[in-house]
Amino acid sequence: MATRADDSHETSLDTSGAVHPGEHSASGDLAPITTPDSDGHSAPDPEFVPGPQASSSTDIAHTRTAALWTGLVVGAVVLVVLLVFIVQNLDSVTVQIFAWQLDLPLGISMLLAAIAGALVMAMVGGARILQVRRAAKKK
16 A cells, blocks of 8 residues: 555555556556544545456356367266266165056166156246246236
């Protein structure tokens, strides 16, 4: 933090590269001019509002390809976790659905139950989306 001539009794050890009063910031805005308070210390200008920061050349744009790649990596990790779960739960269990009776490994039967739950949730969510679309069209 730089000091002004009338604040010569204060010393500064701040070398962080902060913008000092009267200097230009990275976005080109002038830093706020400070006024001394009753004790002679500088205070920031309360009306100063910094402008939006300019993007630097190191910013990387978010693309559809990057999102696809991220989705594929997350999907692969989830598949590996599911495979480990199924392999660790190979004990055979009897599953009775209506009139059917199936002997399946525990991991697979739990996976099928989770998939069935996700499908029910997706159908309810889809019905709600259609309901909201119809209501929006009426307005």
